[in-house]
Amino acid sequence: MVEMATRTLPLSGFHGGSSAVRIEAAPPAGRISLRARAEDVAALSGALGLDLPVKPKTSVSGSGRTALWLGPDEWLVVGDLNGGLMQAAANAGVLHSATDVSHRNTAILVSGPGAAAAINAGCPQDLSLKAFPVGACARTIFGKVEIVLLRTAEEAFRVEVWRSFSDYAFGLLAEGARDAAFSL
Amino acid sequence: MLLIHCPYCEEDRSELEFRWAGEAHIARPENIAAISDEEFAEYFFLRNNEKGLTYERWRHIHGCGRFFNAARDTVSDKFLATYKAGMPKQPVPQTGASEKTVETYEATEGDAR
Numbered sequence: 001m002v003e004m005a006t007r008t009l010p011l012s013g014f015h016g017g018s019s020a021v022r023i024e025a026a027p028p029a030g031r032i033s034l035r036a037r038a039e040d041v042a043a044l045s046g047a048l049g050l051d052l053p054v055k056p057k058t059s060v061s062g063s064g065r066t067a068l069w070l071g072p073d074e075w076l077v078v079g080d081l082n083g084g085l086m087q088a089a090a091n092a093g094v095l096h097s098a099t100d101v102s103h104r105n106t107a108i109l110v111s112g113p114g115a116a117a118a119i120n121a122g123c124p125q126d127l128s129l130k131a132f133p134v135g136a137c138a139r140t141i142f143g144k145v146e147i148v149l150l151r152t153a154e155e156a157f158r159v160e161v162w163r164s165f166s167d168y169a170f171g172l173l174a175e176g177a178r179d180a181a182f183s184l
Numbered sequence: 185m186l187l188i189h190c191p192y193c194e195e196d197r198s199e200l201e202f203r204w205a206g207e208a209h210i211a212r213p214e215n216i217a218a219i220s221d222e223e224f225a226e227y228f229f230l231r232n233n234e235k236g237l238t239y240e241r242w243r244h245i246h247g248c249g250r251f252f253n254a255a256r257d258t259v260s261d262k263f264l265a266t267y268k269a270g271m272p273k274q275p276v277p278q279t280g281a282s283e284k285t286v287e288t289y290e291a292t293e294g295d296a297r
């Protein structure tokens with residue numbers, strides 16, 4: 001009899017939210033932490049099938065992947081689980097550093113009219129649409145943990161968080177969601 | 185909450201995203217093996233700890249991750265200017281933080297207690 005090891009998502013079974021905010025664990029995803037010099041960005045962009053963003057706080061989607069600007073030479077690229085991100089980066093043939101962080105991070109999807117307010121319960125970013133439009137992203141702080149925040153729609157965010165912090169992040173988001181329901 | 189302008193993110197961000205990283209513009213000796221113990225202590229341990237205008241390194245650790253330099257008034261805690269790492273010491277805009285005002289702070293220190 002063969003017993004298969006099954007991988008459980010760090011947040012599987014978690015529930016939270018309020019009348020104003022929906023909070024759910026995102027499905028598993030492939031992720032790489034990518035570092036490269038400016039002169040190698042074009043080759044990596046070609047290999048990944050999207051134009052790596054070079055403007056602060058912006059993201060670019062293409063070929064079923066999303067690249068988030070984290071710093072002047074650093075990106076988080078998110079795609080399908082086993083979507084070949086490492087191989088694609090290697091195919092660029094230019095100097096870079098790519099680390100598979102698919103299972104280091106997990107993600108929480110936050111949506112609804114109170115989504116920004118729920119995140120602002122622990123995050124100091126200005127999440128108005130003017131300062132943080134759809135597609136904007138930033139590595140920032142949420143309560144005591146670091147997150148990478150991406151606005152996927154006017155009332156929807158993806159919160160990327162290290163898996164060992166995800167319990168805390170989910171709990172604080174659930175608190176924020178409850179508060180947001182009162183203020184709307 | 186203090187807002188700090190990150191020269192790499194090109195916008196003001198909350199102090200919660202930043203970490204202080206010591207005095208700025210301290211050049212590592214060209215040949216560190218050749219200097220005397222006194223010179224090493226001066227380079228490695230001794231800091232000016234200025235009251236008033238001071239130049240510091242800061243890191244946008246929960247943001248772009250970059251180190252940068254900042255001119256800050258240690259009395260008012262006000263950031264007077266920030267600029268990218270590697271740039272020479274930048275003049276600060278006229279703000280009142282100068283040797284002269286530092287003297288004033290000293291003069292009023294007794295009253296403040």
Ligand SMILES: [Zn+2]
Pocket residue numbers: 190191192193194244247248249250
């Ligand atoms: Zn920054």
